[in-house]
Amino acid sequence: MMAEEFKVTPWEVKGKIDYDKLVKEFGVQPLEKLPKSFYDEVLFRRGMIFAHRGLGQIISAIEHKKPFVMMTGLMPTGKFHLGHMILARQMIFYQKLGAKIYICVADVEAYNARGQSLEESRQNAIEEYILNYVALGLKPENCVIYFQSERSNDAKKANAYYRLQNLLARHATFNEFKAVYGEITPGKMISALLQASDMLHPQLREFEGPIPVVVPVGIDQDPHIRLARDMSSRIKMHNVSFKELSSTYHTFLPGLNGGGKMSSSDQTSFVALTDTPEDAAKKVKKYAFSGGKDTIDEHRRFGGNPDIDVSYQWLRVFEEDDKVLKKIYDDYKSGVLLSGELKNLLIVKLSAFLTEHQKRRESAKKSLDVFMKKVQ
Numbered sequence: 001m002m003a004e005e006f007k008v009t010p011w012e013v014k015g016k017i018d019y020d021k022l023v024k025e026f027g028v029q030p031l032e033k034l035p036k037s038f039y040d041e042v043l044f045r046r047g048m049i050f051a052h053r054g055l056g057q058i059i060s061a062i063e064h065k066k067p068f069v070m071m072t073g074l075m076p077t078g079k080f081h082l083g084h085m086i087l088a089r090q091m092i093f094y095q096k097l098g099a100k101i102y103i104c105v106a107d108v109e110a111y112n113a114r115g116q117s118l119e120e121s122r123q124n125a126i127e128e129y130i131l132n133y134v135a136l137g138l139k140p141e142n143c144v145i146y147f148q149s150e151r152s153n154d155a156k157k158a159n160a161y162y163r164l165q166n167l168l169a170r171h172a173t174f175n176e177f178k179a180v181y182g183e184i185t186p187g188k189m190i191s192a193l194l195q196a197s198d199m200l201h202p203q204l205r206e207f208e209g210p211i212p213v214v215v216p217v218g219i220d221q222d223p224h225i226r227l228a229r230d231m232s233s234r235i236k237m238h239n240v241s242f243k244e245l246s247s248t249y250h251t252f253l254p255g256l257n258g259g260g261k262m263s264s265s266d267q268t269s270f271v272a273l274t275d276t277p278e279d280a281a282k283k284v285k286k287y288a289f290s291g292g293k294d295t296i297d298e299h300r301r302f303g304g305n306p307d308i309d310v311s312y313q314w315l316r317v318f319e320e321d322d323k324v325l326k327k328i329y330d331d332y333k334s335g336v337l338l339s340g341e342l343k344n345l346l347i348v349k350l351s352a353f354l355t356e357h358q359k360r361r362e363s364a365k366k367s368l369d370v371f372m373k374k375v376q
Contacts, residue, residue: 006260008220013261019219019251023051026222028249035059041093043086043250046316049216053225054246057212062097068212069202070094073104073195076125077114078264079272080132082314083253090216090250092137100208101143103133104198108148112187118149130371132273134364135357140371148194160206164237165197171231180223196228203242214246218261222249254313258289274358277351284311284343284350291332292339303335304342311339311346318349 006015008022023030028051031044038044061068072091074084095101107121130145146152151161177184177192184192199215202208215225225247232242252261255269263269268287271280291309293299306312306329319325328345331337 013218013220013252015260017219017252017260019050022219026219026226028053028219028222028247031055031248035063037062037097041089042317042320043089043093045322047251048086048316049090049248049250051219051249052247053229054244055214055248056246057243058214058246061212065098066212067208068099068214069102069208070099071102071104071199071202071213071215072217073106073198074125074129075106075110076121076129077110077116078124078128079270079274080128081262081264081270081272082317083255083262083270084129084132085136085273086250086253086317087216088133088136088138090248091133094214094216095139095142099142099214100202101138102198102202103130103143103145105129105145105147106191106195106198108194109191111149112191118147122147126368126372131361131364131368132357134367134371135273135361140367143371145371148198154206157206160204161197161201164201164204165193167235167237168193168196168200168231171234172227176227176230180227192224192227195224196231199225199228199245200232200242204240210241210243212243212246214248216248216250218252219249220252220261222247253317254289254310256283256287256289256310258308258310271350271354273354273361275354277354280350280354281347284347288343288346290339290343292342296338299338300335303333304337304339306332306342309339309342311342315342315346315349318346318353 006017007013008017031050031052034044043049058068060066070091072087091101091103105121105125107118107125110116110121111118152158172193177189181188181192199213202213203210217225225245229245232245235242254260255262255266256271257269268283271283275283288310289308291305291307291312293302293304309332312329312332315325315328319328328337328342332342
């Protein structure tokens, strides 16, 4: 049987993803030996963050207590779901290790690529994304949040950001855009240049100056990284010499229906962080793709496949104890643990998480003003 065809671009992810193949095709480096502190985070410990470009300079900054930036962005459309939480956890992880966090609200990209108004984007970014970041543990100290459409009230900073975007346009050709992205529209070209400016501008003298910057992304966003790295090596600006961007790549948390990437546009694909525990349980029971056999008899005899089972894949995020997770894996594979029982294990963990998170989310509303005052 032929392997299922998969597609990974910045605008579309589908099929069963072969991450080993993407590592070779995109030319990223497998993530192997890391400092001990990284393995406190299960995303690193369990290989869900699996590849990188140039992470050595970030590790060096951490080990020598030197300043560095973690740059990321959010697309302010749809509900904030468990897939988005993978990136939020990395923000919090790097902030604890001393990073200054830059968070870009991609409202211009949402306008160009998805036709969403700037006003809708602002409201959704605050109520869905930023509020959940705060509830998950992001601190206002050493954190910068901004909108692409309105970079800063400080004229010098705003001018530097938009000037960089326009200067970058000279350093990428249309053929290069096509080679990196395939089919592309003028709106997508503008968005790509703006994203490059997002990733590079913390190094401008109006912001942090030359500084190591790490950009954690899903592997589908690597074309943006490649383009920004290439342009930064070509652009010559007065008193500016860009350090090469670092990046890490995480696997996608699969949607409930299995494979691919969790999608905000498919209600049967995701669990939102505002879903009630009861609604989340119903979704898991009804939609979670199972790696079990068709009958109990068959499952007891031949066992299930945890590697394709969505409940197990989600438990890799929510079950902190490695020994417990290993037993779940072995029991499911041997047929001792049934598919319904595996779903119930996930539901218990997910319900506890959502109950606690939603309490923190209510409390976070009180400190949201502190974050929004820091919008730069």
